Amino acid sequence: MRHRAPQLTAVLAVTAAAVAAVLLAAPSARAENNGVGLKPVLGWSSWSFIRKAPSAAKIDAQADAMKSSGLAAVGFDYVNLDDFWYQCPGSQGPNVDQYGRWVTDPAKFPASGSTDGIQAVANHVHGDGLKFGLYVTPGISKQAVSQNTAIQGTSYHADDIATTTAEKNYNCSGMVGIDYGKPGAQAFINSWANEFAAWGVDYVKIDGVGTGDVADIQAWSAALRQTGRPIHLELSNSLAIGSAATWAQYANGWRTGGDIECYGCESGGSSYPLTQWSSVQSRFAQVAAWQPYGGPGGYNDYDSLEVGNGADDGLTAPERQSQMSLWAMGAAPLVLGTDLTNLDPTDLGYLKNSRVLAVDQDGIDAARLVNNGDQQVYSKTEPNGDVILGLFNYSGTASTTVTVPLASAGISGSAAATDLWTGGSLGTVSGAYSVTLAPGAVRLIRAVPSGSRAVRIEAESSGNTLAGATRTASCSGCSGGTKVGYIGDGAADYLTVNGINEASAGARTLTFSYLLSGSRSFSISVNGGPDTTVNLTGSSFSTVYTASVPITVKAGANTVRFHNDTAYAPDLDVITVQ
Structure with a gap:
């Protein structure tokens, strides 16, 4: 680009609210410009509830429920199939086709004529007016290496690009690394991405990646772009914050921590309860630390939003509001892990709250203003000067009074405040704002400063x-x-x-x-x-x-x-x- 060079920070004569916008709202990293991820994703993923037993019928039913519940109408539009969609015969890795790519498990996702079983599900999801996501892990299957499968469109084979280094595949194993300096390596990933695109995939989650997998992330990023289909790329999990600029360069989202599911809490062979308050608590520090790195094109991902199934969520009603509020303040993907075919009416009301969804969809990461034991306060300023405040009680057992000096949020005078969960007016606020909150509760506020804006x-x-x-x-x-x-x-x-x-x-x-x-x-x-x-x-x-x-x-x-x-x-x- 002509005459592009670093510049000094702009100094503008603006109001206190606008100054806060400069300090709190501007992300310092941008994701690749692949045409997707301009706002945080709203959707659903199979992992939390369906877990290890996905099927075409189950995914179709979740897509239908997203539409019939009205969630699609308020913006929830991704239906993402996580792990266990492919054949896994043993420790030697997933079964592969003639080009070394994973083979769909036909028992779970039966083909329809010449249409692959995954493509058939994608067609159903698209028929509901929604988008379809799929899961993959880095590397190449040992099955491809042992068979020395061809790399589509080239004279190279799996053995030409494979290393002996184990790659992470949590549930099937048997993946090894790819030497991306070898001819045919990028072509292999391209062929896999082209297959996904032909199936109608709109979102790819690449799991088990970290700082040692940058080459895989680069290859998948390039491969998805060359398909010509807009495909969201999500990285998982526990990505290193020191490499945030790298994740932002190549992906549309990145998991900042481990799984939010409460694996040790489940009983009776079910996935319930899906999570627990301590898992949500672990995200408060993540939202604060990762604040500079999210923005249009790529967002910090704090894992699934476990709101939808009432007490089976594993959270009290106030805690469910707090989880959704914290994710919204962090402009995080709101990807539901709950069973959409069995929605709790109260939870559905939470999920369809347009005032709270707007806080998430503004794409602005909030900064933490108060970190005082159980008192947690986050703030962000929107382009029109409105200030969004989230006051949280971190404690899951005791009530506490949370206080924030409004000047720290850029409000120098008074402001008209609205409770975003109820829609009710909180009157005019100035100086400092305090509220006594029940265990795990939140007060989410939109404050409109008076005077010049x-x-x-x-x-x-x-x-x-x-x-x-x-x-x-x-x-x-x-x-x-x-x-x-x-x-x-x-x-x-x-x-x-x-x-x-x-x-x-x-x-x-x-x-x-x-x-x-x-x-x-x-x-x-x-x-x-x-x-x-x-x-x-x-x-x-x-x-x-x-x-x-x-x-x-x-x-x-x-x-x-x-x-x-x-x-x-x-x-x-x-x-x-x-």
Whole structure:
């Protein structure tokens, strides 16, 4: 990309709420731009409830229930089949086809004519208007090596690429490593990804990967992209935080810890209870530590959301609200582990709460403001200046009073507060906010600061329109670690900033941060109106500059287009409307 270089942090004259947005909301890492994962996934996975005995009928039934329950209507759309879908005859690894790829277990997923059993399930899921996910582990099966299977489309074979190093496959074993420096290695993964794409797979979970498997992750990332099908790539589990930038570069999500299931609690041969409060407690520190690393394109994954089956979840009702609230504050995938065919009415109401879902779907990771024993408080500021506060009682046995200074969340004056679980008004808050919470309970609040507010939007935000050759690029010093360039040099190459929602019409100040060496100009149009041309100068693409222009907005949604129909415009980082 032309003239891309690191820049200094932008300094904008904004309100306290907008300052909080800068400090709390901007992720410092971006996932690969593969067209998916722009918002946290909403869906379901087979592992927690179905566990080791999946079948076509069971997965079909869960998909049907997601639709009939109304969960699909509020955004839950992924139905993910985890482990035990393939044939596993013993310790020598999964059975393989002529090209060394895992073979579907026909007893669980019978073929329909020439249609593979997994493809048949994917077709059913798609028929419900949903998306289908599948599970894999790194490496190549020993079965492929012993048979020396061909690598599709090449003259190479399994023995040409396999190592003797064991790879992790938790339940079947028998996987060995791949030497990605050998010809045919990438082609093998490509052929596997192409098969998944042909089956209609929309999501791939690669399990058992870590810092020693970066080559596998890179290969799967490249393989899924070359299929031409938008396929979400999820990494599992307990990924190292020191390599967060690597996970963000190649994947759309990464498990930050181990399994949330309560394996030692189960009784009577069932999967119930699915989890326990101590497993949720372990995520509080993870949400705080991983806060800088999630954002559009790739999110921190705290494992399954165990809400849906009432007492069988293994959590009290307040604890279920707390789990969903904590995941939402962390902008985490909300992937249900519960039985969708047996939903508890109260839990279903929790899952369909649009106010809480919106907190998750804003894609902003919350920062921890209070970490004082059982008092836990997280906060994030949305682009329109609203502050989301999550006050939690960490204790599962005793009530406690949780207090947060509102100034620490960027609220310098007063704010109108709403309880997001009930939708009820909490009145006007200022100074500090306190609430006494029952064991494991939460108070989730949207606080709307009074007075002047700033709308702050990253140029690369997923809600914006990047037209023509306009594209994002990494920028180590930029807000969010990313900027937008290739704006202009043609009428088709422009950036439209969306999501500028105003309560009333009138005059505003538009401030934008840009990068430039030399002299260039922006043409700026509000709501499709006449252009305002802004001539700009700069001495280095390593420095961020700011400029401001007066604009007029209408009540409701507004758009601002940055373009230059005859020459290149500067690169753009952040815009603020105040």
